[in-house]
Amino acid sequence: MNKKFPIAALLLALPTLAQTDTQWVLSQSTLTYHITHPLHQVDGVSHAARGKGVCRSGECDFLIAVPVKSFESGDTNRDLHMLQVTRGGEFPIVTVRTSLPEAASGSATIHADLEIHFAGQTALYKQVAFQQVTQGSETKITGTIPTTLTDFKIDPPSLLTMPVKNEIPIRVEMTWQKQK
Amino acid sequence: MKQNGAKLAFVAGIFFLCLSLSPRASSQDANATLSGKITDPTGAVVPDAKISVKNVATGQSTESQASLAGLYSVPNLAPGDYEVSVSAEGFATKVTKVTLSVGATQTMNLALQSVLSLGDLGFPVAQTQGSAADQARLDKRSHMLKIHQKLGLIDTFPLVATVITGAGAGGKSTSTNDRYLHAALGSATATLYFASAYYAICAPKIPGTQTRGPIRAHKILAWIHGPGMILTPILGAMAFDQKSKGERVHGIARAHGPVAIVTASAYGAAILAVTFKW
Numbered sequence: 001m002n003k004k005f006p007i008a009a010l011l012l013a014l015p016t017l018a019q020t021d022t023q024w025v026l027s028q029s030t031l032t033y034h035i036t037h038p039l040h041q042v043d044g045v046s047h048a049a050r051g052k053g054v055c056r057s058g059e060c061d062f063l064i065a066v067p068v069k070s071f072e073s074g075d076t077n078r079d080l081h082m083l084q085v086t087r088g089g090e091f092p093i094v095t096v097r098t099s100l101p102e103a104a105s106g107s108a109t110i111h112a113d114l115e116i117h118f119a120g121q122t123a124l125y126k127q128v129a130f131q132q133v134t135q136g137s138e139t140k141i142t143g144t145i146p147t148t149l150t151d152f153k154i155d156p157p158s159l160l161t162m163p164v165k166n167e168i169p170i171r172v173e174m175t176w177q178k179q180k
Numbered sequence: 181m182k183q184n185g186a187k188l189a190f191v192a193g194i195f196f197l198c199l200s201l202s203p204r205a206s207s208q209d210a211n212a213t214l215s216g217k218i219t220d221p222t223g224a225v226v227p228d229a230k231i232s233v234k235n236v237a238t239g240q241s242t243e244s245q246a247s248l249a250g251l252y253s254v255p256n257l258a259p260g261d262y263e264v265s266v267s268a269e270g271f272a273t274k275v276t277k278v279t280l281s282v283g284a285t286q287t288m289n290l291a292l293q294s295v296l297s298l299g300d301l302g303f304p305v306a307q308t309q310g311s312a313a314d315q316a317r318l319d320k321r322s323h324m325l326k327i328h329q330k331l332g333l334i335d336t337f338p339l340v341a342t343v344i345t346g347a348g349a350g351g352k353s354t355s356t357n358d359r360y361l362h363a364a365l366g367s368a369t370a371t372l373y374f375a376s377a378y379y380a381i382c383a384p385k386i387p388g389t390q391t392r393g394p395i396r397a398h399k400i401l402a403w404i405h406g407p408g409m410i411l412t413p414i415l416g417a418m419a420f421d422q423k424s425k426g427e428r429v430h431g432i433a434r435a436h437g438p439v440a441i442v443t444a445s446a447y448g449a450a451i452l453a454v455t456f457k458w
Contacts, residue, residue, distance in 0.1 A: 014388070025401055050301040050302060050303065051301065052300055052301055053296075054296060056293055058444070061272060061293075061295070061296060062296075063296035063297070063298075063300070063301065065294075065298055065301050065303065065308075067307060072392075073393075074392065074393045075388060075392065075393030075394055075395055076390065076391050076392045076393060076395050076396075077394075077395040077398075077454065078393070079324075080318065080321065080386055080389065081325075082324055083318060083386075084315075084318035084319060084321065084322045085322075088315075088317055088318070089310055089311065089312075089313075089314030089315030089316070089317065089318045089319075090310040090311065090312055090314065090315040091310050092307065092308065092309070092310040093298065093303070093307070094310050095298070097296075129447075152214075
């Protein structure tokens with residue numbers, strides 16, 4: 001009887017445990033876009049992203065958002081021009097949504113399907129690889145999203161009639177905190 | 181009376197026999213019905229949810245919509261495996277599978293999960309909502325600055341030509357033609373310059389923007405070449421007048437050359453400061 005009680009209690013508790021929500025909160029982030037022009041290279045950096053993840057029944061939904069105008073490339077004129085070409089006045093926030101199995105938090109590499117809403121367009125990026133390192137309740141994630149201007153119907157900015165390259169990869173470095 | 185009852189029973193028997201043999205009736209009996217209630221995580225009903233029931237074998241979908249009470253019913257489904265997709269605004273689309281057996285009336289209640297929103301991330305509403313007016317201001321700014329840039333670059337040609345012809349127009353030279361050419365080029369330079377400056381000065385300002393990077397040097401240099409572009413033609417006109425009277429350039433008009441050189445240098449530096457930026 002004594003041996004059976006803990007097992008029965010565990011079995012009864014399992015559904016409750018499975019339904020418990022786990023939350024992830026983005027505590028630090030560095031997002032860097034890279035633009036290549038025949039004459040020069042530009043990096044625009046933002047630390048203003050906010051994010052949250054909610055896990056239910058073994059599946060985690062994440063939402064990450066960053067204001068377009070928070071990206072700084074070291075030149076106000078260029079940043080405002082980027083804001084204009086990416087229609088940041090009308091669509092001021094970039095959002096990224098993804099769902100991952102809760103079990104993925106144990107892997108060194110995760111592959112996520114990303115739904116990115118930017119410049120009034122939505123693009124899907126399948127199986128984007130991210131490296132993750134977990135220390136305690138903190139998980140650091142790094143990776144590069146292979147975004148392009150055409151994915152979001154953005155006219156490439158040009159200098160001296162030479163347009164920038166279509167590829168604008170975004171380097172992602174994020175630290176997530178797990179909360180129960 | 182007894183005969184009438186027998187007739188009635190016979191007719192009724194025939195009627196029910198026909199009814200039971202009717203192919204439509206038998207098909208309807210064989211078909212299943214899927215129904216249930218759509219709720220949110222708190223158990224409250226979700227009205228007007230869209231339900232799509234897809235037959236896995238045939239790929240055929242049947243659409244339905246939940247009532248205001250969150251109730252739905254999808255009748256006439258052939259027995260088989262189905263993929264049920266439920267969507268509603270503000271909730272994550274829920275997809276689940278169900279197997280319907282012959283003639284079954286199956287109840288499947290579904291709880292939708294809320295979708296994370298920008299409000300959950302703590303963004304103020306004002307920061308998340310853009311406007312066409314904001315975008316129009318940015319578009320106008322970029323458009324005007326592009327014209328400013330083009331006119332500014334075009335202006336370098338008459339500017340350089342003015343500086344070169346200045347050597348023949350001033351000093352000990354007495355050539356009237358050189359003076360006129362120099363004055364004409366100077367006028368063209370000033371006209372283009374002020375047209376270019378108009379587009380930079382009148383381009384809409386974007387509130388909350390701090391000036392950083394090379395554009396800062398570009399703007400500071402404008403405080404040198406701007407007054408210089410006003411002063412140079414005035415001093416030039418004075419020098420022109422003195423030379424035309426056969427006098428040597430004297431007084432404040434002697435500053436025409438040095439002011440012009442400083443102005444042209446500041447102008448060139450301002451262009452170089454932003455040349456490699458778009």
